[in-house]
Amino acid sequence: MTDTLTLYGARGSGAVAVEAALTLIGQPYELIESYTWDQDDPESGDKVLAANPMRQVPALVLPSGEVLTESAAILIWLAERHPQARLAPRPGEPGRGQFLRWMSFVSSAIYSLYWVKDDPSRLVPDPAGHAALEERVLERIAQCWAIMDSQVSPGRYILGEELTVLDLYVNVVSRFRPRRERFYREAPKMAGCVRRVDEDPRLAALWAQRMG
Incomplete structure (x- = not known):
C-alpha cells in the first residue's frame, strides 16, 4: 500500500x-x-x-x-x-472554536452559494430569472464576507500570527466572483492576510499553475 x-x-x-x-x-x-x-x-x-x-x-x-x-x-x-x-489550532487550544466556526461559515454561508450561482437553472427553470438570481447570490456572498470581516481580529493571518487552512480556504474562495476587488472592499481586515498567502513563496508555483 x-x-x-x-x-x-x-x-x-x-x-x-x-x-x-x-x-x-x-x-x-x-x-x-x-x-x-x-x-x-x-x-x-x-x-x-x-x-x-x-x-x-x-x-x-x-x-x-x-x-x-x-x-x-x-x-x-x-x-x-x-x-x-x-495548520490549525489543536483541540483545546485557544482559537480552536473560532477556527471551526469560520471554516464552517465559509463552507455553508459562502462556498455553497456557488452551486446556485454557477447554474441558476438548478433552482429557477425560467432563464428570464437567471440574471437576477445570480446578482442576488453575488450580493449575498459579498455580504457574508463583510459579516465575517466584522467579527474576526486578524494578526498576520485571519486567526492570529500562524497560517492555518482557514487562510488557504479564504484565499481560494475569495478569488471567485464577485472577485478579489469586491472582497477587498467588503473585508478590509482580511485583505492583508489574503495577500500575505498570495505571496507565500512555498505556494507561488501552485497559485500560478492552478489559479492563474
Whole structure:
C-alpha cells in the first residue's frame, strides 16, 4: 500500500485549497483533473463519480480506499492528521472554536452559494430569472464576507500570527466572483492576510499553475 493520496480536483476550483494544504504539509498526492462545470467535456467531470456521487470536487481518496469530500472537512482532517505543520489550532487550544466556526461559515454561508450561482437553472427553470438570481447570490456572498470581516481580529493571518487552512480556504474562495476587488472592499481586515498567502513563496508555483 502506498502513502500517496488521490485528489479529484480542477484548476480554478475549491480543490486548490486542498492542494495548497498538501503542498505545505509535504504530502505526495496524485491529482485527477475533473472539470465538473465543463459542459463541453462531461467525461472530465464524470471522473469524480468514482469517488463522489455528488459529482463535485474536491474528493480525497485515502490509501485505505476511504473517501473524504467537502473542502472544509478535508482541510480540517489534513490539519489534524499532520499537527507538525501547525495548520490549525489543536483541540483545546485557544482559537480552536473560532477556527471551526469560520471554516464552517465559509463552507455553508459562502462556498455553497456557488452551486446556485454557477447554474441558476438548478433552482429557477425560467432563464428570464437567471440574471437576477445570480446578482442576488453575488450580493449575498459579498455580504457574508463583510459579516465575517466584522467579527474576526486578524494578526498576520485571519486567526492570529500562524497560517492555518482557514487562510488557504479564504484565499481560494475569495478569488471567485464577485472577485478579489469586491472582497477587498467588503473585508478590509482580511485583505492583508489574503495577500500575505498570495505571496507565500512555498505556494507561488501552485497559485500560478492552478489559479492563474
